[in-house]
Amino acid sequence: MAKLNLNVNGVTKAVDVDPSMPLLWVLRETLGMTGTKYSCGIAQCGACTVHLDGQPIRSCVLPVSAVSESTKITTIEGLSEDLSHPVQKAWAQLDVPQCGYCQPGMMMAAAGLLNNKPNATDADIDREVTNICRCGTFQRVREGIHLAQDIMKSTKA
Amino acid sequence: MKSSIHMTRRRFVLGSLSAGAGLSLGVLPALELSAGHHGGDVLDEVNAWVTIGSDDSVTIRIARSEMGQGTLTGLAQLVAEELECDWEKVTWSFPTPGDNLKRKRIWGSFSTGGSQGVRSSQQYVREGGAAARMMLVAEAADQWGVPAASCRVEKGVIYHDPTKRSLRYGEVAAVASRQAVPTEVALKDPADWTIAGQPLKRLDTLEKLDGSLIYGADIQLPEMLVASIVDCPVMGGSLKGFDDTKALKMPGVKAVVPVKTQTGTDGVAVVGTSWWHANEALKQLNIEWDLGPNAQMNDASITALLESGLDASEAFNGNWEGDVESALSDAVTRVEAIYKVPAQNHAPMEPMNATARYTSERCEVWCPTQNGEAALAAASEASGLPIEQCEVYKTILGGGFGRRGAADYVHQVVAIAMQFPGTPIKLQWSREEDQMHGFYHPTTMAKMRGSLDEAGNLTGLHMRISGQSIIAGLMPQRLVNGADFVTFQGVVKGGLNPGMDDHQMCYSIPNLKVDHAMRNPAVRPGFWRGVNVNQNAIYLECFMDELAHKAGRDPLEFRLALLKDKPKAAAVLQAVADKGAWGTEDGLGRGLAVLYAFGSYVAACAEVTVTDGELKMHRIVAATDCGTAVNPQQIAAQVEGSFVYGLSAALLSQITFDSGVVQEKNFDRYPSMRIKDMPKVETIVMPSGGVYGGVGEPTIAVAAPAVLNAIFAATGQRVRTLPVARQLASA
Ligand code: FES
Ligand code: FES
Numbered sequence: 001m002a003k004l005n006l007n008v009n010g011v012t013k014a015v016d017v018d019p020s021m022p023l024l025w026v027l028r029e030t031l032g033m034t035g036t037k038y039s040c041g042i043a044q045c046g047a048c049t050v051h052l053d054g055q056p057i058r059s060c061v062l063p064v065s066a067v068s069e070s071t072k073i074t075t076i077e078g079l080s081e082d083l084s085h086p087v088q089k090a091w092a093q094l095d096v097p098q099c100g101y102c103q104p105g106m107m108m109a110a111a112g113l114l115n116n117k118p119n120a121t122d123a124d125i126d127r128e129v130t131n132i133c134r135c136g137t138f139q140r141v142r143e144g145i146h147l148a149q150d151i152m153k154s155t156k157a
Numbered sequence: 158m159k160s161s162i163h164m165t166r167r168r169f170v171l172g173s174l175s176a177g178a179g180l181s182l183g184v185l186p187a188l189e190l191s192a193g194h195h196g197g198d199v200l201d202e203v204n205a206w207v208t209i210g211s212d213d214s215v216t217i218r219i220a221r222s223e224m225g226q227g228t229l230t231g232l233a234q235l236v237a238e239e240l241e242c243d244w245e246k247v248t249w250s251f252p253t254p255g256d257n258l259k260r261k262r263i264w265g266s267f268s269t270g271g272s273q274g275v276r277s278s279q280q281y282v283r284e285g286g287a288a289a290r291m292m293l294v295a296e297a298a299d300q301w302g303v304p305a306a307s308c309r310v311e312k313g314v315i316y317h318d319p320t321k322r323s324l325r326y327g328e329v330a331a332v333a334s335r336q337a338v339p340t341e342v343a344l345k346d347p348a349d350w351t352i353a354g355q356p357l358k359r360l361d362t363l364e365k366l367d368g369s370l371i372y373g374a375d376i377q378l379p380e381m382l383v384a385s386i387v388d389c390p391v392m393g394g395s396l397k398g399f400d401d402t403k404a405l406k407m408p409g410v411k412a413v414v415p416v417k418t419q420t421g422t423d424g425v426a427v428v429g430t431s432w433w434h435a436n437e438a439l440k441q442l443n444i445e446w447d448l449g450p451n452a453q454m455n456d457a458s459i460t461a462l463l464e465s466g467l468d469a470s471e472a473f474n475g476n477w478e479g480d481v482e483s484a485l486s487d488a489v490t491r492v493e494a495i496y497k498v499p500a501q502n503h504a505p506m507e508p509m510n511a512t513a514r515y516t517s518e519r520c521e522v523w524c525p526t527q528n529g530e531a532a533l534a535a536a537s538e539a540s541g542l543p544i545e546q547c548e549v550y551k552t553i554l555g556g557g558f559g560r561r562g563a564a565d566y567v568h569q570v571v572a573i574a575m576q577f578p579g580t581p582i583k584l585q586w587s588r589e590e591d592q593m594h595g596f597y598h599p600t601t602m603a604k605m606r607g608s609l610d611e612a613g614n615l616t617g618l619h620m621r622i623s624g625q626s627i628i629a630g631l632m633p634q635r636l637v638n639g640a641d642f643v644t645f646q647g648v649v650k651g652g653l654n655p656g657m658d659d660h661q662m663c664y665s666i667p668n669l670k671v672d673h674a675m676r677n678p679a680v681r682p683g684f685w686r687g688v689n690v691n692q693n694a695i696y697l698e699c700f701m702d703e704l705a706h707k708a709g710r711d712p713l714e715f716r717l718a719l720l721k722d723k724p725k726a727a728a729v730l731q732a733v734a735d736k737g738a739w740g741t742e743d744g745l746g747r748g749l750a751v752l753y754a755f756g757s758y759v760a761a762c763a764e765v766t767v768t769d770g771e772l773k774m775h776r777i778v779a780a781t782d783c784g785t786a787v788n789p790q791q792i793a794a795q796v797e798g799s800f801v802y803g804l805s806a807a808l809l810s811q812i813t814f815d816s817g818v819v820q821e822k823n824f825d826r827y828p829s830m831r832i833k834d835m836p837k838v839e840t841i842v843m844p845s846g847g848v849y850g851g852v853g854e855p856t857i858a859v860a861a862p863a864v865l866n867a868i869f870a871a872t873g874q875r876v877r878t879l880p881v882a883r884q885l886a887s888a
Contacts, residue, residue: 034375035368099225100365101555126833136801
């Protein structure tokens, strides 16, 4: 076991955990933040996507010991305080989720893409949003990313 | 007698959610009741379907399960339409299966499958909404001393125009249940609908956007322990022994317990405070299995079994006209082809799970299930407690697709919880467990034979299906003299079997035979979204395409000629051909398919290109005539989504066996479509009125044959053994 400090959604959390435990399970079980989902456990599906310093990663295969105290972890619960992130707004407007289980990961992947590429093209989306959604929401996810871009632009202007 | 149910409007999220909870609308009313959380507003029940708060908030009870298909919203729209309340004030709750039992099944069936969620309950939920409205109006009329017939309602406000008086629903709801329950209610004409029939947003979206929705996998109860399980990797095998020395030393591990259930599962679970450690500990057990009678099964043995049925003399008849053998021997041109569709797993994104708390007096289960009543029965059976002492609290499902109609995981979790009386146990399957212990889409083959005359008309068709029967595997009591009529979905003769008339063959063919040689390998079959229309549509619609090409005729015109007796089928086909630019010479390969299933007429036109063996699906135009459309934008979502599910199966994935063991244990070997694979889907909703046809399942059937036919148009290559995978030739 190891005592670690994690910066989750802007709050420092002290945890005492097995350092080899994946970040996903520290979030879900040690911290009780169940928004981030388990689905495959082998970095295939993206349901467990969170941001480390704004970059999307798959937390099911990342040992918690690899996350430094200064790294800012953002989970779906911290994407915004009030559903105001452009991705959340776009998702609500287009009614993107079906069962919704993949959507925390999908939205974190989309938000991560927009952090890196505010003008992401369809080709960028194809390359960088590789999450699995068995309900098949992809058409609306794509529209949602483009709508989120528009929302980002109009709020900046 | 007045019954009122107390609960908080803001459904409370139990557990230690440290973030996001501020936004939460939560989930589980029953869960909070069971945990002793009361307070907030008192919501008064007008009747079983409708509860209205003093602030006019309307809670509509939804008996069916929500797994993404939108039934929750659709059913609420139907109730709200008749209730004439303000849609902005509508929220929902799940009644529990235990309450349903106590109240003599007042909410009807909880089963959610077969695209029946709206279809089989629309009548009584609308009546429930209308009855509640009539009681609210009667209460206001009584208070005013005027006849109810002189009052009217608009958006949850009751008006008596002659005296210019009004009362809000929230002002009379608390006492409205003392009014007589109407014995006759008149329902609105769908032409006058303002809430139902509209493309409204779903009621369950916002809580899916910030991680606050609690799925079964997310349940946290005080003192709860978590478990991971492995069941015998070969179906029908059993546990011989294990060594728990190493496992018990792992962090948080409390116990290693054998888990044998009445459903035939036999395995071992690790219970602890951390699921990841419990799951890791499973790998340290050196488990010994008796693999049982199916340890020799592999793909070759399954294929050989299926092939033995292709020409067998014994088969069950599902459809016939004229004399197909004479037509085939008289034919100017005979066409023959053999197709094969493999087994598939449901693989919803949320792997199977359930939570249970057992004491000698009571057994409670929290779980995502498509059938709350079956889960309740399973809790009772597994615990040995009378059903009245059991309860099930449903969550929203992280996908179901048919898998969660089964209750195997409920049996397992109760078996574990009985070894820890009073302590809640959450059993979470790993993805590997979910892949290896499915209820798989049945595997079948078909031998198709057709005859054409000189003019290229189809004179005869024989469709021989050989393979697995779901009904034989899961509910043999429903076989009719040994036959499984569900096998014939989409191709069955009208009037042959009362339950199957929503699945009749659309084509009129003078000499026809559709029959089934049942061949059941030792693979547990299940109802998988679309059920048997997936393979039947591939067999029939790809072969129709083959026949049209052999006849030198346009596949659209060839089909339309055979659809003369089914104008609604012809209409959806023509609609997709028109919008899909059928006949255009622009370098895209186009393919068509049409089917009648689940009471809906559906068709698709796919556009593809194939470059160096790589398939690119550009666009699929889909049309559905589901009779009455309750929410057109949700229908479009179901069409888009079902195409991903059906095409993932047809193009990418399959379940194979080696030595009785499933080989595709995770998404690395069981691929699913991703956004890069997604064609643009354009959905035409063209309801012709009257019936309520299915939505979640029928359209899935036409995507695969339309794409396969488009591949042929683009390349001249027929793929008859699925999935397509790497079979496309690079030019
Ligand atoms: S759960 Fe991490 S990628 Fe699937
Ligand atoms: S919305 Fe259900 S898996 Fe994506």
